[in-house]
Amino acid sequence: MNTVTAKENRLHIRCDARTRQLLDKAAAYVHVSVSEFVLSRALASAEQIVQSHESITLTEADFQAFLAALDAPVKPNEALNRAFERHDEQVIR
Secondary structure, eight states, X not given: OOOOOOOOOOOOXXXXXXXXXXXXXXXXXXXXXXXXXXXXXXXXXXXXXHHHHHOOOOOHHHHHHHHHHHHSOOOOOHHHHHHHHHHHHHOOO
């Protein structure tokens, strides 16, 4: 069963003639409209950019150090204790 997603938003962009010709040619090569071509390429790029900013990759040594830190947390220092106290004073439960 095919489902169609309603496209409710528009994105307007301006470009010079050379850019438009290049987009038209590329879209024709892959047999899609210019809108579909631009949107698919923009989405792929956006997903990659968002992933690179929202995830981290650790080396094996860094990952082991991270796990060790989780297993043996440091005791709160004075500054952290004061922050907990301020939190308790300011947040209504």
